Amino acid sequence: NAGVMQNPRHLVRRRGQEARLRCSPMKGHSHVYWYRQLPEEGLKFMVYLQKENIIDESGMPKERFSAEFPKEGPSILRIQQVVRGDSAAYFCASSPGGLDFNEQFFGPGTRLTVL
């Protein structure tokens, strides 16, 4: 059973370009979370999605950032018109459904560098 997959692992963009980060959850997991980590800091929650639904996007910047988790295919975190401050490591995590809280399984992250 493969773990959480993220691609690309490293992404370099120039200011004003778009960045698309992909996350494939573990098999059987229907919940996906995106986190951002700045250097020397902990992870900050961005958005929580279930299939075709955004459940909580309270950590997402109001502009330029969007996320989706379609019925088929990976979850996508999209950053439009990137700026230098968007440079960070972006981690995706997944968990199974159910009423009890389950541990989250993290992917290896995508390191975004904005030149």
Added chain:
Amino acid sequence: SQQGEEDPQALSIQEGENATMNCSYKTSINNLQWYRQNSGRGLVHLILIRSNEREKHSGRLRVTLDTSKKSSSLLITASRAADTASYFCATPPSGSARQLTFGSGTQLTVLP
């Protein structure tokens, strides 16, 4: 503001010694989790302790939880160089919310 805050920010010990890291949080919780992150890598889940538990063991790891003080500690016994990593505590808010709030971490260095 941070829900979880680890202390100390950095810790350096010799191989074979024990390492203790502390975490404080602000609001009520259902559980508290500890994660490890090796440099430049993703997070690995270490252990989850529920709010009705006081202590939990997993191999060389021992976690305590004091809900009256809103604090937790992670003890790594007989440390190894491979334990060198950043350690984070994380809490989901109480209720139905599922996202985790992470502290800023403790950077542990185990010297051979």
